[in-house]
Amino acid sequence: MTIQWFPGHMLETQNLLKKAISKVDAVLEILDARLPDASANPFVNKICKGKFRLKVLNKDDLADPEQTKLWLDYFEAKEKTPAISICGTHKFQAYEALNYCVNRIDRNRARKIKVMVLGIPNTGKSTILNSLAGKKIAKIGNVPAITRHQQRTSLKNNIDIYDTPGILWPVIEPEQKAYILAASGAISDTAIDYNSIAFFAANLLIKRYPELLMQRYPFLETLPKNELILIEKIGSARGCLKKGGIINLQKSSETLIRELRAGKIGKISFETPKDLEYDNNTKKN
Incomplete structure (x- = not known):
């Protein structure tokens, strides 16, 4: 099964991210802890070169804890990329991920740190943002592609965080990855x-x-x-x-x-x- 689900706003978002990535200090790449590889958009690797990036395995309350631990080890050992697992609805855990990122940025304390949140649809990016803000400032839902435009939120400690629309890639292959994404809800049910x-x-x-x-x-x-x-x-x-x-x-x-x-x-x-x-x-x- 080859799934093609690439709404027009996703192409717009790709172009937006290419321009915006140069203006931020770091990236929180939000993955689904149940499918850390399938929920990783290859496009993110291309635009994040030279930026500090933390892989955040969200929804770990739904994932097999033994496998989540193995995935964290895999990213650290095989991909040399820092990773952390959280449940985005818990404010403390959301801040743990943000602080991990912020503490590894060299900066002048007088200026704001800018952190961008990236990921495919339905990984819980907006949920994490709401937890960080302590109030509902971003739309959330159980269907993909809720967020349609980049949203900036100012947090305490002189931090700006940018929530971005979830983006997939035009053709999802191999077949196994397409099935995984569809089963998890990352792809609109109208396309499966x-x-x-x-x-x-x-x-x-x-x-x-x-x-x-x-x-x-x-x-x-x-x-x-x-x-x-x-x-x-x-x-x-x-x-x-x-x-x-x-x-x-x-x-x-x-x-x-x-x-x-x-x-x-x-x-x-x-x-x-x-x-x-x-x-x-x-x-x-």
Whole structure:
């Protein structure tokens, strides 16, 4: 599955960021802790050269803590890039990320520090900004592309922070990355096929998180042998039926994806550093 979802404002944002990046002192790159690699836009690497950048793995309250720890180690060791994991709704944790960044900037105390927040849609950039400001100053929501324009906010200690629209890249490849982004909610639901995404998510849950799956859905007497069986059983238990008692796979798929995104199934990571190393080795061969 190749997903192409690149609204016009994203191209505008790319051009805006190219001009604005030279005026800031540092960058907070906000990633989704459940998918740290898939949620990293390659465009950010191009424009951040020469700038201090901190990778912030947000939503760590939804991610597998063991995998999050491995990702932090991976970024430090393999990419030589500092990284921290937080839950953006917690003010203390949001400031921990900001202060980590600010403390590594050489500056004249008389002038303001300018920090830019970058990331793809739905990683929680605006949520972090609201936590830092202590009030709602940026729109937030559970759908991608809420923020459409750059927003500047003045914080205490002479700091200006810039919230920017989430940007994806024009063609999302490989296929695995497209599925991960779609399952997490980073891509508009209008651009995806729920059935395909649900089958991908069901396969991941069966293989990597069988215990969480059985705990969330106690009506499962045994672990389903395949994705279709799991989705059908969820549909039957949740009343996702058509006339004649036929399972409505579309509604069943939507139910699974909604619960997965909301963290109701448990703390889950969509990808691991081992997955990335495997993909890299496959490309070399």
